[in-house]
Amino acid sequence: MDISVKAPAKINLTLDVLHKRDDGYHELEMVMTTIDLADRIDLTEKREGIGLESTSGFVPFDSRNLAYRAAALIKERFNIKKGVHIKINKEIPVAAGLAGGSSDAAATLKGLNRMWDLGLTVEELAELGLKLGSDVPFCVYGGTAIARGRGEKLTPLPSPPPCWVVLVKPPHGISTAEVFNAFRLDQVTSRPQLNNMQEALEKRDFSGICQELSNVLESVTLKQYPKVRHLKERMKAFGAPGVLMSGSGPTVFGLVEHENTAKRVMNGLRGFCRQVYTVRMLGGLEEPSLD
Numbered sequence: 001m002d003i004s005v006k007a008p009a010k011i012n013l014t015l016d017v018l019h020k021r022d023d024g025y026h027e028l029e030m031v032m033t034t035i036d037l038a039d040r041i042d043l044t045e046k047r048e049g050i051g052l053e054s055t056s057g058f059v060p061f062d063s064r065n066l067a068y069r070a071a072a073l074i075k076e077r078f079n080i081k082k083g084v085h086i087k088i089n090k091e092i093p094v095a096a097g098l099a100g101g102s103s104d105a106a107a108t109l110k111g112l113n114r115m116w117d118l119g120l121t122v123e124e125l126a127e128l129g130l131k132l133g134s135d136v137p138f139c140v141y142g143g144t145a146i147a148r149g150r151g152e153k154l155t156p157l158p159s160p161p162p163c164w165v166v167l168v169k170p171p172h173g174i175s176t177a178e179v180f181n182a183f184r185l186d187q188v189t190s191r192p193q194l195n196n197m198q199e200a201l202e203k204r205d206f207s208g209i210c211q212e213l214s215n216v217l218e219s220v221t222l223k224q225y226p227k228v229r230h231l232k233e234r235m236k237a238f239g240a241p242g243v244l245m246s247g248s249g250p251t252v253f254g255l256v257e258h259e260n261t262a263k264r265v266m267n268g269l270r271g272f273c274r275q276v277y278t279v280r281m282l283g284g285l286e287e288p289s290l291d
């Protein structure tokens, strides 16, 4: 049986680091939301082994690939002898702060759950997902949520009101581990106010959401990559009322209420960067799978 699963990207509306933990990870508190920029994972059953192909040359083609690791984990955990060929139809920029790899892994877990009739609940899929990466549990659920702990303790939030998201991805990728390594709490000048963001989402207050956007990892990435700061400033100047770096970067996104403004921001940015996208906010919509 062939199965196709949509793997949407996420953006961070807030990202706060509370402290570094004894296990080396950072205790986080963030608000994440799904956007309508998605990879598609096609799964085809085969006799044995795991095959991998992608429409993009930028994804790793070995066991570093999170979709591959998701399939290996499922096979091992449930002693599945059959194999699967995974095709990643890549639309989400790689190493961009948009959880593209994590979402591919989440989609692979969901697809194999169906292909091999495993009967796993969403909670169980999220628990397995955490073994692959901190953002995978959120990607299993999608929607909008507060994420705490490493990113796996999720509290659902109301979806943002309908709006457009303009994304600009500088040419270089960024290693999340390197950004966290360089992070110093005493270098942070402003931190997210989670209550305010939660209230803005509950009231569906677009201006409030724009005002409360905040990501402490900007203190590392904007310093290391002045281009990211420059793109933020440009995006504001072109008329996006809310602008932030997503995750550990380097992608910068802007929230825009009206389509015409979104087009103006996108066209303006095209002169500065090749990878510019305009998509819808997906917020609370649970994405149906494609098959």
Ligand code: C5P
Binding pocket: 024, 025, 026, 027, 028, 132, 133, 134, 135, 149, 150, 151, 176, 177, 178, 180, 181
């Ligand atoms: O969990 P994941 O493998 O996606 O994380 C990548 C890297 O990001 C980790 O190796 C760690 O350095 C950093 N990280 C962190 N604290 C988190 C999540 C990620 O320090 N909560």
